[in-house]
Amino acid sequence: MAVGNNPAAQWRSIQNLEELVASTVRPWTELPTETVQKFQNDGVVVLRQAFTEWVEPLSVGLDRNLENPQAFAFPCESISEDEAGRFFDSYCNWQLIPEYLRFVLTSPAAAIAAQLMVSDTAQLFHDHAFSKEQGTSKATPWHHDLPYYCIAGTQTVSIYVALDNTPIETGVRFLKGSHRGGETYRPRDFASGAEYENADNSLVSVPDIDDHSENIFIEAVEPGDALCFDFRTLHGTTSAPIEKRRRAFSTRWLGDDVRYLERQGETSPPLNDLGLQSGDVMRPDLFPVLWPVSHE
Numbered sequence: 001m002a003v004g005n006n007p008a009a010q011w012r013s014i015q016n017l018e019e020l021v022a023s024t025v026r027p028w029t030e031l032p033t034e035t036v037q038k039f040q041n042d043g044v045v046v047l048r049q050a051f052t053e054w055v056e057p058l059s060v061g062l063d064r065n066l067e068n069p070q071a072f073a074f075p076c077e078s079i080s081e082d083e084a085g086r087f088f089d090s091y092c093n094w095q096l097i098p099e100y101l102r103f104v105l106t107s108p109a110a111a112i113a114a115q116l117m118v119s120d121t122a123q124l125f126h127d128h129a130f131s132k133e134q135g136t137s138k139a140t141p142w143h144h145d146l147p148y149y150c151i152a153g154t155q156t157v158s159i160y161v162a163l164d165n166t167p168i169e170t171g172v173r174f175l176k177g178s179h180r181g182g183e184t185y186r187p188r189d190f191a192s193g194a195e196y197e198n199a200d201n202s203l204v205s206v207p208d209i210d211d212h213s214e215n216i217f218i219e220a221v222e223p224g225d226a227l228c229f230d231f232r233t234l235h236g237t238t239s240a241p242i243e244k245r246r247r248a249f250s251t252r253w254l255g256d257d258v259r260y261l262e263r264q265g266e267t268s269p270p271l272n273d274l275g276l277q278s279g280d281v282m283r284p285d286l287f288p289v290l291w292p293v294s295h296e
């Protein structure tokens, strides 16, 4: 497959989503107050073994995604033929991959998201799966996720569930407190590291970040651990070679204050046809509100 993002299958495949949401239950898992405070303060926290029982089904789901990328939505390859390894990601597949669907509808992710965001509601934005194969030595460029997305708001979280053991050298690093910096950084292409074209002059370039400064949050993770981070928190990796494949399955969550935002440049996912105007609530028929559980 060519490097880059290739729209493939239509992700909006479920017609009776409301019914499905109403007929499923997402469990409550209480987070310690200190964990929520740490997330609010640092913009990132690790939850150890929060999703252990999900590692196997999510790995099966990701295998479907990896083996037949074109059968699913937005597969993306970030390694060209003259580079070693494979860096694959794909998003908006929760309606297409049964294991991902079960995770969003029945795992504690929604309850965890609501608590971390300090939000009454948790609305699913999308899922995003990643796989870096052995031999890949491509850095994930430093970036934060908010400007890639057609939304504005401060109550957001990605819950990035590790599916493999990942040592400190090749794990995702975060710049602690960067979600509170007030800047919005120009999105960058994962394959080239170059900035996307964007007419929005309020966006600034990501500054040089010292990978080893004391403000860096980096943790070795095991399968079932979750890295939870605000959409505004800067993150990236070094180019240390991947010695054993490292996969992760992430879900992206929106809280009470999030609204649609018409961006001036390309967004990723490219959700250009939502029929919304800046300031509108994100459509619950496409982005279901999964917390609170309606019939509890």
Ligand SMILES: O=C(O)CCC(=O)C(=O)O
Pocket: 130, 140, 145, 158, 160, 172, 235, 237, 248, 250
């Ligand atoms: O796994 C990676 O290298 C990148 C993850 C990432 O950028 C994200 O989850 O937003």
